[in-house]
Amino acid sequence: MTVKQKNKRNVLGCIREHSPISRAEIAVKARISKPTVSLLVDELLKEKLVFEKGIGESSSQGGRRPIQLYFNEKAFFIVGTDIGGTKVKTIISDLGGNIIASSSFKTGQYLNSGLLRQISKEIDCLIERNGIDPGKVLGMGAGIPGITETEMGIVTEAPSLNWIRYPFIAEAKQIFPFPVYVDNDVNVAALGEQWLGNAKNKRNVLFIAVGTGIGSGIIIHNKLYRGASYAAGELGYMVTDKNDMNGDFTPVFHRYGYLESVAGGKAIGARLTKAVLGHPGHPLYEEAKEAELPGEMAFKLAKSGDKTALAVLDEAVGHLAYGIINAASLLNPEVIILGGGVFKSADMLLPKLKEIVNQYLPSPPELKISQLGENAGALGAVSLFLREHESIFKI
Known part of the structure; x- marks a missing residue:
């Protein structure tokens, strides 16, 4: 990258982060000379990556206010896809993370008949339905529920998709007309929260996802930490009771870890069922005899x-x-x-969690609920693309 390209990216990044902003303010923040800033801004205006508002109106002191520059979030678009064991959610986002269009389908329907081809069809439909210029779609990021070798683009293992050593990027190159990047779904969600959510402007972040299983995404000094074999953050394998582990412990699913087998959604349902069966007078006793109660039922009952x-x-x-x-x-x-x-059901869990964590940690971090919620994965996939792809928009 040349000095000019680097300066241009910095100027655009400055406008993107601080708009509305004047040329003089950019020069101070980016530490680039005013004449250089003016030349680069002129180029960005011609390329329609930024736009300006105002005509130098008078300020309260009688001077003229500088023209303000704004980042054009609609200049290009990015696809984000969150591939789960149950559902695949795909969005098209602008450069500011605003969702322009989205769709989803059940994973199982297309696992054997070509999941990526179905995602491609969904994208084509979203582009056509929303009148998006296909030439303005820069590329796609994808989150996968499994260990992913990001440099090789290979999904080492994703049990819920029955993928082992699946050549995701090689397959994607045959199907999509734009560059594609892939990573573990929880890593991707961590990036999403840092870009647009409750971890914004934080450089050291831990994102913990508790569903059927438990995983985490780790950002250290503003960089995703993936580990020696891309398996960092597998929090579900942590042991939180050695006595239980030394007893007759069996994981909730084959190859699942200890923590997710005692605190994941499936485990909560299994433990509720066992507890109800120990109380024949419980209102759900007959139901528990027929089938395992879902984890959601524990929260519903607890509220009452x-x-x-x-x-x-x-x-x-x-x-x-x-x-x-x-x-x-x-x-x-x-x-x-x-x-x-x-x-x-964070309202039922967070107070007690904070109480225990604050009791045992000398310097407890903030504990916050995901701001992006169900969009964390898809928006995180957009963020993954913006981080990994070499372009003027790289964040």
Whole structure:
């Protein structure tokens, strides 16, 4: 990259982050001379990457206000796709992370008949339906529920998709007309929260997703930490009770870890079922005899004061809290973002979690719920593209 290209990216980044902003303010913030800033801004205006407003109106002191520059978020678009074991969500976003269009389909329908081809069809439909110029779609980021070798573009293992050593990027190159980047779904969600959510302007972030399983995305000094074999952040394998582990512990699913087997959504449902079966007078006793109760039922019952459900949730929260304490002790993040299906009931979990974490950590981080919610994965995939792809928009 030449000095001019680097300066141009810096000027655009400055406008993007601080708009509305004047040329003089850019020169100060970017530490680039005023004449150079003016030349670069003129180029950006011609390319329609920025626009200006105002005609130098008078200020209260009688001087003329400088013309303000704004970033043109609609100059180009990016696709973000969140591939889950149950559902695939695809969005088209502008450069500011505003969702222009979205669609989703059930994963199982297309697992054997070509998942990426179906995503391509969805994108074509979204482009046509929303009148988007296909030439303005820069590329796509994707989040996958499994260990992903990002440099090679290979999904090492994604059990819910039945993928082992799946050549994701090689396949994508055959299907999509633009560059594609891929990473683990929780890593991607962490990037989304740092870009647009509750981890904005934080350089050291831990994103913990608690659903059926438990995983985390780690950002250290503003960079995603993936680990030696791309498996960093597998928080679900943490052991939070060695006595239980030494007993007759069996994971909730084959190859699942200890923490997700005692505090994940599936585990909460299994433990509720077992507890209800121990109380024949419980209103859900007959239902529990027929089939395992879902994890969501524990939260529903707890809200109505059901003591059995409250005890199950208390135990799960305790395990989660110890997992958070261990991870925070090691990583010392500024903020821990909590997401995933289990944290849809955050109001019931967060106070107790904070109480335990603050009790045991000398320097506790902020604990916040994911701001992006169900869009964290798809918007994070957009953020992944903006971070990985060499362009003037790189963040």
